[in-house]
Amino acid sequence: MxxxxxxxxxxxxxxxxxxxxxxxxxxxxxxxxxxxxxxxxxxxxxRPGDVCPFCGAQSFRLDRVDMHGDREVWKCTDTACGKSREIRHDLNAKNRRSGTALLGGNRR
Ligand SMILES: [Zn+2]
Structure with missing residues (x-):
């Protein structure tokens, strides 16, 4: 029961x-x-790498820094890709300054 x-x-x-x-x-x-x-x-x-702008793999890492930090070389560690990219902070700063100078010339 x-x-x-x-x-x-x-x-x-x-x-x-x-x-x-x-x-x-x-x-x-x-x-x-x-x-x-x-x-x-x-x-x-x-930590996973950044996304590679060439192949899309999450394996884009800082390879080296020189010129007192003004130049960075980033490299894709994916063996099928392996592309690298140089980033120049000094050139970017110059471009910004010259752009500002041109605009400034028109304004003042
Ligand atoms: Zn890649």
Whole structure:
């Protein structure tokens, strides 16, 4: 008689959507833990690189800085791409100044 009541409760619980969902949580949690562990292994303790403007891989990193910080060379570490880009802060500053000078000439 008691088993009959328990069976009824089990049948009733199986009809409750949340109860069914609860049963899937351990498997889903394990799958998520495995994914997180795989992602952590990919990062290898490093922050991901910037997005490469040539190939789109998240592997664009600062390769070197010289000229007292006025010149930066960024390089894509993706072996299929490997392109690099030189950024000159001194030239950008000169362009801004000459642009301002031209505008200033018209204004004053
Ligand atoms: Zn690239």
């Amino acid at each position: 008691r088993m009959g009541v328990l069976d009824d409760v089990r049948k009733w619980l199986n009809d409750v959507p949340l109860w069914k969902e609860l049963g899937t949580i351990p498997d889903r949690t394990k799958a998520l833990e495995e994914k997180v562990a795989a992602l952590e292994a990919m990062l290898n303790g490093k």
